Amino acid sequence: MRFALFPPTSSPSLRTCSERDNMLRLYATVAAGGFRRHATYRVATLAGLFTNTVFGFVLSYTYLALWAERPDLGGYSSSDALAYVWIGQALLTVCGLMGGGFEDELIERIRTGDIAVDLHRPVDLQSWWCAANAGRCAYQLAGRGAVPLLIGALAFRFTLPDGPAGWAAFLFAVALGSFVSFALWYLVAMSAFWLLDGQGVVQAAWLTGLFFSGMLLPLNVFPGALGELAHALPWAALLQVPADVYLGRYGEGWGLVRAYGFQLGWLAVLLAAGRAAQSAATRKVVVQGG
Amino acid sequence: MPLIELDGLEKTFTVRRKTGLLRRERREVRAVDGISFTVDRGEMVGYIGPNGAGKSTTVKMLTGILTPSGGRLRVAGIDPARERTRLARRVGVVFGQRTTLWWDLPLRDSYRLTHRMYRIPDDRYEENLARCVELLDLGDLLDVPVRQLSLGQRMRGDIAAALLHDPEVLYLDEPTIGLDVVSKARVRGFLRELNAERGTTVLLTTHDLTDIEQLCSRVMVIDHGRLVYDGGLAGLHEAGDGERMLVVDLARELPPITDVPGARFVRADGPRQHLAFPASASAAPLVAAVAEAYPLVDLSVREPDIESVIAKMYGGAAGELTGGPGSP
Structure with missing residues (x-):
């Protein structure tokens, strides 16, 4: 008994179209799975939410003290600075400011050799993880992002975006930021193919990200050349750019396009680097275990 | 034309070893050292050998996950390393010690994903799923998160996942490892039926000789990366001077x-x-x-256990042995 493995397709153009549809549906399914996987752990979400809120308050009072001493520091009013704090808390897991949220799992799969299962699928590894991570980000934004931002806004009455258009512009920047974060952490995870224990690289990336994403202090505050460097590095795309879009500092026209362009530019470069690392790894490197 | 063709297949790994503070020694390990065989459509072949013999490395090359260092390899006419994705649509793999299922989500979600991933036509998907559910007794498990499944249940779930897209070849890497007697019997029964009814070609690596005895008419023994026996099971004991x-x-x-x-x-x-x-x-x-x-x-x-038969075989004859019924 045999079955047709390749169902006949009527015309090439139709096939290309359904090919794309199939791809989109597949990645939508992967993303939905990523979303639901994280939604399974409600207590973890609540604990994370609590932590984000507590840290939001701690940082808020620290920033208030700083801005009382140095008003208009980095061009931010104290109300802007408070908004910045809570945006940071909201994006902490969405834009992977202190770890991408997926790289530990990926590194572990590489280390144990479970990656063999992933590599066997008729799907590109990077796209697969990217889709799964997009699902995770969507869940984190809803589960751990929105609530702290709301609590912060109620407690401190900080700057809000300029109407629905302002919110939409901000959300788009956040989406781009989350993809840049994915591309960065994916590259970090690829190192595990060579190093096996990725912890050293992860920690270096964690520390660099903490500083250069503006998680501790807005990059605007960094003086001179350091500030310029920080603004040019990919980590700026994760928090600083979305926050400045939120605060309306790019305006609405070309300024905004430039901000998105900056994010997209780094996204393209990092995705390409990740892809190069991936193909080098799958070509040369040992897949662990029996 | 045979479905699987290996001709002088080799895989060499470079291992670096610290020999001093700064000195490192590079050493080449030949995990697969010139293996040649062919498998025809509908065959069910056991691929056995001691730990570290090169079994899994061969399977990884057959699926295209690893690129061979030398030799020629074709599965269904495809070079696996170069067209891994295209080949993946035509083969199924079960790694006994790993899972392709979504750990945190119900079994059903992983199957839905497989449906999309392999672009299985809806009616065929429904039919294959119903069949696997029935024969592997998965009915009560479909809505259970995979992390809550027992090892035997998970293995059955994994086997179903590997078969939903009607693969022509199924590689099973230790499919009964860690299973109890009942689960083993069920898995074996299913594989036998799959091979008989659908003509699916099966390549099975295992440490469990009973798997081979009950499923395979042909067995290949590999040791130190070389094929040391290819033939019927009965001939194995004689060849190994059992x-x-x-x-x-x-x-x-x-x-x-x-x-x-x-x-x-x-x-x-x-x-x-x-x-x-x-x-x-x-x-x-x-x-x-x-x-x-x-x-x-x-x-x-x-x-005699298979390990000692193999050990003897390798010690006795450095070259290749061929014999017994079923050898090509």
């Missing part, structure tokens, strides 16, 4: 039993003595002879 072991417990510690014809003294642990005899010979006259001359308390006969 011996069985008669273990006798005597009433007290006595000198080695060397005067029983047909038996060879191996060792003694106190009153227990181990006697080897040819696998083809009957144990009965031996037992009678021992019981007549010695104070016999208890006895058992041990079948």
